[in-house]
Structures are given as C-alpha cells and as structure tokens.
Amino acid sequence: MTVLEVNNVTGGYTRKPVLHDLSFSIGKGELVGIIGLNGAGKSTTIKHVIGTMNATKGEILLNGKTLKEDPALYRSSFSYIPETPVLYDELTLLEHMQLTAMAYNLEESIFKVRLESLLKEFRMEKRLNWFPTHFSKGMRQKIMIMCAFLVSPSLYIIDEPFVGLDPLGIQSLLNQMQARKEEGASVLMSTHILATAEKYCDRILLLHNGKIRAQGTMEDLRAAFQMPNATLDDLYIEMTKEQQNEQFA
C-alpha cells in the first residue's frame, strides 16, 4: 500500500524551479532516505510534502488525498521534525507535549503512557518542567522528536535528525523509528550521515540538482551507477564527481 506519492513535482522559491519533475513513493512501513549534496533540494522536497510550499506542476498524495482535497486528513497523517528545532520559549517540555497531544486529539490515557516511555527513552525525565531556553541544542532537538513520536501518524518526516544528537540520542531515535515501522508507519528522512542511512533505510532517493539521479535499494543504486560493491559513501562521491564534470564541461 502506498502512503506517500510524489508525482512529477516541479517547484521552488521563485519562478526558477529548484525541484524538477520529481517522482517517488513511500509504501506502508517503509523507511526512505533522501540523500544529496548541500542545496540538492532535500529540505525543499520536504517543504512541498508538508504543504508549506506549493508545487507549480505535479501533485502530492498522502493516503490517496492531496492537501487541497482534505487539509485536515492530510495534516493529521504526518508528523514533522524540522532540521532546526522550533519551540515556544514560554512553554515547558510538558506543555509542548500537551499541546501536541491536543492538536492530534490524543486520548489522555495514551498520552500518559507514551509520555513516560519517551521521557525514559530520551533520558529527559528530570526536565519535564524546564523551558526551552535552558535546554542544550541536542535537548531542544529531543523535544521536537518526542513531540513527533507522541502521536502515531502514517508518515514521519524527519529533516537531518542526527546532527546535534549524542550517540545515545541517535540510538533512541533509531529505536523509535524501528518501533513505529513495525506498527506500519512510514518514514521519510533526509540525512548526510550515509553509513546510518545505508544501514537503516529500506530505499534511498539520491537527489542531484533537484532531480532524482537514482532511487531504490542499495542494490538498485549500485546497479544504476554500475558499481557492484559500492557503499553509499562511494555512490555519493561518484554523484559529486558527475556534478564537477558538468560544471567544468
């Protein structure tokens, strides 16, 4: 079953497109990674999927509906962890979690169980009544992650989650992703941490200048680049060389 469908999307910030005819899909229970150089269009792709940017061509379907067709259903079908944490300075950690629970109509009993388990997983039990200004960068990121995993949407959209988290935090995030995948949720994640992407992603989209250079499992990517034993790092470097060759051509 397909959860997210991105069909021939062209879009950008000005009239000049950043994304060119982008197509990919994510199935139920799949973890898909978007990989690409700085400026390749990863965050722009995510902004189109979450609906903060509109495609000039093509369409995006989440559980079979576009944002326009059913805004409430579309928005409740995903939760999003941005690259830079966006928090309310006047709300405590607990209040951030309560606000998220309210926005997603989460039952009180479920809220309590999930809150406790997330606090434990991310080792934040003692910080419940702290305000964001007193948190470190990694802790601020953990608040966003905990809010996202408090609810159970069909799709988690995560923009570069690993930078700033300590190794235990990274493991906790991977544990959460794995647990939700087992319950049937899907994940779209952008990252530069290629070894982790290679290990955990079911499929990978290699984005290059706003176009998909190759997509699929590691086996599919190796075949696309004709590099049978390549790691994701090797493939990425090969893609970089292609870009340099184009620039100097």
Ligand SMILES: Nc1ncnc2c1ncn2[C@@H]1O[C@H](COP(=O)(O)OP(=O)(O)OP(=O)(O)O)[C@@H](O)[C@H]1O
């Ligand atoms: N707010 C903006 N206004 C205009 N152009 C933008 C804006 N944000 C990004 N861009 C341009 O869009 C292109 C894609 O940027 P995007 O942020 O999607 O890249 P990215 O793949 O997420 O990169 P990074 O790895 O650095 O996070 C770049 O050429 C960038 O200059």
